[in-house]
Amino acid sequence: MSDASAPTIFVVDDDDAVRDSLRDLIDSVGLDVATYPSAHAFLDVYDNAQRGCLVLDIRMPGMSGLELQERLNERGSSLPIVFITGHGDVPMAVEAMKRGAVDFIQKPFRDQELLDRINLAIEQNRRRREAEETKQDIAERVSSLTRREREVMDMVIQGKANKVIAIDLGLSQRTVEVHRSHVMDKMRARTLAELVRMNTTLEG
Amino acid sequence: MALQTVSTRPSITDERARLTEAEFSALLDAAVDGIVIMDADGQIEGFNASAERLFGFSPEEVMGRSVNLLMSDPGPSEDEGSLVSYLRTRQPDLVGNSRELVARRRDGTTFPVELAVGEVRAQVPRFVGIIRDISERKAIERRLTQREEELRLTIENAPIPIATVGLDGVVLSANPSFCKMLGYAQREIGRMSFRDFTYPDDLPLTVTLMEEALRGEGDTYSYQKRYVHKDGRVVHVVLHNGVVRDEQGRPVMIVVQVEDLTERMQAEEEAREHRERLAHVDRLNVMGEMAASIAHEINQPLSAIANYTNAAFRRVSAGRLDGEKLSASLTKIDEQAQRAGEVVRRLRNLVKKRESQRELLDVNDLVRESLRLAEVDARIHDVVVEVSLTESPSCVLADPVQIEQVILNLLRNAIDAMGMVPKEESRLMVRTDASENFVEVSVCDRGTGITKLDEQHLFEPFFTTKVAGMGMGLSISHSIISAHGGRFWFTRNPERGVTFRFSLPKATESLV
Numbered sequence: 001m002s003d004a005s006a007p008t009i010f011v012v013d014d015d016d017a018v019r020d021s022l023r024d025l026i027d028s029v030g031l032d033v034a035t036y037p038s039a040h041a042f043l044d045v046y047d048n049a050q051r052g053c054l055v056l057d058i059r060m061p062g063m064s065g066l067e068l069q070e071r072l073n074e075r076g077s078s079l080p081i082v083f084i085t086g087h088g089d090v091p092m093a094v095e096a097m098k099r100g101a102v103d104f105i106q107k108p109f110r111d112q113e114l115l116d117r118i119n120l121a122i123e124q125n126r127r128r129r130e131a132e133e134t135k136q137d138i139a140e141r142v143s144s145l146t147r148r149e150r151e152v153m154d155m156v157i158q159g160k161a162n163k164v165i166a167i168d169l170g171l172s173q174r175t176v177e178v179h180r181s182h183v184m185d186k187m188r189a190r191t192l193a194e195l196v197r198m199n200t201t202l203e204g
Numbered sequence: 205m206a207l208q209t210v211s212t213r214p215s216i217t218d219e220r221a222r223l224t225e226a227e228f229s230a231l232l233d234a235a236v237d238g239i240v241i242m243d244a245d246g247q248i249e250g251f252n253a254s255a256e257r258l259f260g261f262s263p264e265e266v267m268g269r270s271v272n273l274l275m276s277d278p279g280p281s282e283d284e285g286s287l288v289s290y291l292r293t294r295q296p297d298l299v300g301n302s303r304e305l306v307a308r309r310r311d312g313t314t315f316p317v318e319l320a321v322g323e324v325r326a327q328v329p330r331f332v333g334i335i336r337d338i339s340e341r342k343a344i345e346r347r348l349t350q351r352e353e354e355l356r357l358t359i360e361n362a363p364i365p366i367a368t369v370g371l372d373g374v375v376l377s378a379n380p381s382f383c384k385m386l387g388y389a390q391r392e393i394g395r396m397s398f399r400d401f402t403y404p405d406d407l408p409l410t411v412t413l414m415e416e417a418l419r420g421e422g423d424t425y426s427y428q429k430r431y432v433h434k435d436g437r438v439v440h441v442v443l444h445n446g447v448v449r450d451e452q453g454r455p456v457m458i459v460v461q462v463e464d465l466t467e468r469m470q471a472e473e474e475a476r477e478h479r480e481r482l483a484h485v486d487r488l489n490v491m492g493e494m495a496a497s498i499a500h501e502i503n504q505p506l507s508a509i510a511n512y513t514n515a516a517f518r519r520v521s522a523g524r525l526d527g528e529k530l531s532a533s534l535t536k537i538d539e540q541a542q543r544a545g546e547v548v549r550r551l552r553n554l555v556k557k558r559e560s561q562r563e564l565l566d567v568n569d570l571v572r573e574s575l576r577l578a579e580v581d582a583r584i585h586d587v588v589v590e591v592s593l594t595e596s597p598s599c600v601l602a603d604p605v606q607i608e609q610v611i612l613n614l615l616r617n618a619i620d621a622m623g624m625v626p627k628e629e630s631r632l633m634v635r636t637d638a639s640e641n642f643v644e645v646s647v648c649d650r651g652t653g654i655t656k657l658d659e660q661h662l663f664e665p666f667f668t669t670k671v672a673g674m675g676m677g678l679s680i681s682h683s684i685i686s687a688h689g690g691r692f693w694f695t696r697n698p699e700r701g702v703t704f705r706f707s708l709p710k711a712t713e714s715l716v
């Protein structure tokens with residue numbers, strides 16, 4: 001699922017001039033940008049696999065910025081959103097933040113402020129995707145374990161000594177050692193600490 | 205019954221009529237009126253059948269007695285009106301003419317009569333009294349006068365103004381209500397024509413309607429018009445007019461009944477003013493609500509401009525901007541600048557929507573009114589308001605709503621500025637002062653004050669430090685006061701807070 005292509009900045013704004021100027025600004029710093037005049041237009045083409053961030057005017061006729069955010073949440077999208085708010089929209093922005101928006105910026109804003117926020121959002125999106133990918137990776141490794149290996153791993157993570165595991169599972173200590181070494185191999189963990197961290201990642 | 209004569213005296217039939225006594229007697233008895241024959245002293249000598257019926261006396265009872273017997277309270281014989289004096293003086297004009305007297309019946313009851321006396325010129329003069337009972341006529345007359353009096357009293361006391369107007373337009377009569385409505389004395393109005401107190405613009409209508417009514421068959425017509433009170437005030441009325449015609453149907457005069465609309469109009473006016481005031485307060489609030497959407501509209505083109513500009517900058521510094529791309533950007537920037545200007549223009553129209561109306565006003569009244577509007581605000585925020593109004597003349601020529609808007613914004617700003625100040629120190633002072641040429645209003649607070657930095661933007665539209673502020677208050681106020689030829693500024697208080705002031709040119713006598 002990892003996508004090596006550059007992130008795209010999706011801009012949704014009903015105001016033609018604002019939309020076009022945002023495209024111009026984002027393009028001027030060499031980022032890929034795609035613009036949409038309405039929430040619907042964006043939803044029609046967006047799929048969760050696309051990376052980047054969404055720059056969204058909170059006030060729009062038709063589907064509002066907040067509604068669009070909700071739709072994306074429903075779809076399980078992790079696309080970060082930078083809301084652009086006007087004067088007096090602070091309560092709305094707070095609501096958006098509660099629902100997981102990355103940030104909001106109040107008009108009028110300095111271009112650098114917006115670009116900074118966009119970069120932050122991309123970075124966050126990248127990290128989150130990486131985390132997701134790692135998680136998926138680990139999950140795949142876990143699924144390659146046999147039932148017995150899985151049991152041994154769980155007990156190892158709990159900090160049990162091989163002797164204790166052997167008694168608990170009714171196995172010889174030697175057999176436990178073999179299982180344990182398979183677990184470390186399959187999980188590609190070099191140390192116990194690494195194995196523990198992988199499991200926390202999975203649970204998180 | 206036959207006429208009885210005293211036989212010792214020569215019969216009146218002897219000399220001239222030569223009628224037989226029987227014929228004469230029959231003649232007298234046939235007369236409808238009572239006939240009494242008297243000698244010069246008023247002694248009754250003859251009494252016909254009608255007289256018997258009228259008085260209830262039989263001829264025998266009255267023969268030889270004074271005719272005073274038949275009169276009510278004849279009084280001293282010289283009395284005017286007494287039949288005896290009448291006979292004595294023998295005033296020729298009385299003889300042959302009729303006059304009214306009060307007669308008395310046998311039973312003492314009295315009744316009005318009309319008496320005509322004829323003199324029989326003979327050796328011994330005699331008088332013939334012809335007496336007609338006029339009780340019925342009198343009763344009708346009395347009833348008529350009574351009714352007339354009632355009608356007069358009714359009209360006199362009617363709360364409704366009523367007048368009669370001749371065909372030439374001259375007032376024939378006007379009741380006190382009518383006079384009061386127009387401020388004239390009854391005596392004055394009697395000499396006037398309706399043209400004198402009809403509002404000039406309404407004269408053509410008045411004349412046309414009157415002519416139509418006089419010409420046509422319709423006898424009543426109603427319409428709304430304006431009169432002018434003696435003091436020049438306009439009086440709004442509805443007239444209900446009736447054309448009075450004689451038996452031939454010719455118009456004689458017009459009866460005018462007036463419905464005075466002044467009070468109703470005043471009530472309506474007050475209601476309207478009240479509504480307008482509320483709408484005005486509303487508008488001030490709505491302005492706050494509109495803040496977000498207007499700011500949004502202005503922010504749109506401004507952000508677009510900023511974005512295009514910054515994009516161009518970044519391309520320039522990266523050495524990636526060709527002339528074509530630059531001119532495309534500049535074109536877009538210009539378009540957006542125009543668009544922003546358009547929004548501002550629309551906003552200005554919105555603010556200007558209500559045409560400025562200059563009136564002669566006492567600034568103190570405006571301050572009081574604004575304080576009334578800000579009262580709730582002050583109470584909610586526990587702000588004590590001290591007021592000190594000048595006693596010198598403080599009249600200005602100004603738009604009341606606009607000036608109130610200015611004062612109200614100052615009050616609200618002052619209250620806002622004291623939001624964080626302890627209650628016991630939340631105090632604001634409103635003053636008016638009059639100098640030779642100006643009236644000054646000042647609002648002094650003990651609030652947070654204004655930093656040097658903020659001071660630079662204070663009067664700019666949309667400059668605000670408040671979450672819910674629009675930042676239009678001071679900007680609009682400034683332009684309102686300037687438009688009134690006044691000055692608008694603020695000073696820092698020595699201790700704390702600021703004092704906002706504005707001055708307005710005093711209305712000079714010539715303007716008044």
Ligand SMILES: Nc1ncnc2c1ncn2[C@@H]1O[C@H](COP(=O)(O)OP(=O)(O)OP(=O)(O)O)[C@@H](O)[C@H]1O
Binds near residue numbers: 653
């Ligand atoms: N009496 C005051 N004390 C301190 N600051 C003030 C005072 N009056 C005005 N200001 C400052 O000036 C700013 C502009 O005032 P202005 O009346 O123009 O707009 P506003 O009150 O913010 O919004 P509104 O348009 O609703 O009036 C205020 O936001 C406030 O920062």
Ligand SMILES: [Mg+2]
Binds near residue numbers: 613616617677678
């Ligand atoms: Mg204000």
